[in-house]
Amino acid sequence: MDDDSPTTRWEQRTEVPLGVASLLFLAAYAVHVLAHGLPQGGRDACLAVIAATWAAFLVDYLVLWRLSGQGYRFVRTHLLDTVVLVLPLLRPLRVVKLYDAVLRRRGEPRLPLYARVMFYAGVAVLLLGFAGALAVYQAEYQAPHATIVTFGDSVWWAASTLATVGYGDVTPVTPRGRTIAVGMMACGLALLGAVTGSFSSWLLQSFAREGDEKPPGS
Structure with a gap:
């Protein structure tokens, strides 16, 4: 109901x-x-x-x-x-x-659970990356000794931070920029864990179904 x-x-x-x-x-x-x-x-x-x-x-x-x-x-x-x-x-x-x-209003079926998790995580990464890049660029580009001086620098930094790579070639130098960086690191770890866990569960279920479909003694 x-x-x-x-x-x-x-x-x-x-x-x-x-x-x-x-x-x-x-x-x-x-x-x-x-x-x-x-x-x-x-x-x-x-x-x-x-x-x-x-x-x-x-x-x-x-x-x-x-x-x-x-x-x-x-x-x-x-x-x-x-x-x-x-x-x-x-x-x-x-x-x-x-x-x-939108899908509920149209009465269309939703994606399977694992596909939804990966889709939502992907969209969340794009949105957080873009918003975080904007915020860090706003905080950094006029700061003394800043290494993030263009929006392209900020996008590159956001991508490497969310991917948990952190090359360190461009880094925030202001307190506000570093605070945003901590939040993006936490979000990147959480989203990466969600996608990795969902993908691993999907693979395990797929392999288990393949094993169940094999005839006895094969």
């Missing part, structure tokens, strides 16, 4: 709008960081979009908190929503939920 609780109905109504809001946040933040010659009116518009998306996530969080009736336990049971609200750079992760929401 489908869950028809007020919380579920609210989440179903807001999944797509919040996913779109996440994309708008990422676009506005990218323009704000990369368009150095943007007029003040354009910069104000980008900041307005960023503030509006944060307000939308805040309203969603407060409504879910009220509907849950869990009090402060809601923070622990909705950890992703809490982290996304506190750390704006993780806001694009809400886009990952958009895929399931």
Whole structure:
């Protein structure tokens, strides 16, 4: 039986709008960081979009908190929503939920579990890498003795950090940049572990099925 609780109905109504809001946040933040010659009116518009998306996530969080009736336990049971609200750079992760929401509305079957894990992890890596590269570039490119002076440097650094390689040819030198780096290292390890574990489980199940299909004595 489908869950028809007020919380579920609210989440179903807001999944797509919040996913779109996440994309708008990422676009506005990218323009704000990369368009150095943007007029003040354009910069104000980008900041307005960023503030509006944060307000939308805040309203969603407060409504879910009220509907849950869990009090402060809601923070622990909705950890992703809490982290996304506190750390704006993780806001694009809400886009990952958009895929399931669109499929459910169209009545289309979802991917198998292992495929979903790898798909979601891949999308999360792209979103986190891009958002993290923007944040580190914003923090670093004008800092004294900075090695990350172009957005290309920042993208290269983000890719090597999320991949847990860490070549060390370009590194953050500001406290803000290093704080972002610590978060991206943790996210990279978690996503790499999720993909590796899911892929390993899929291989084991595939080999087990092949063994079961062999005729006795073969």
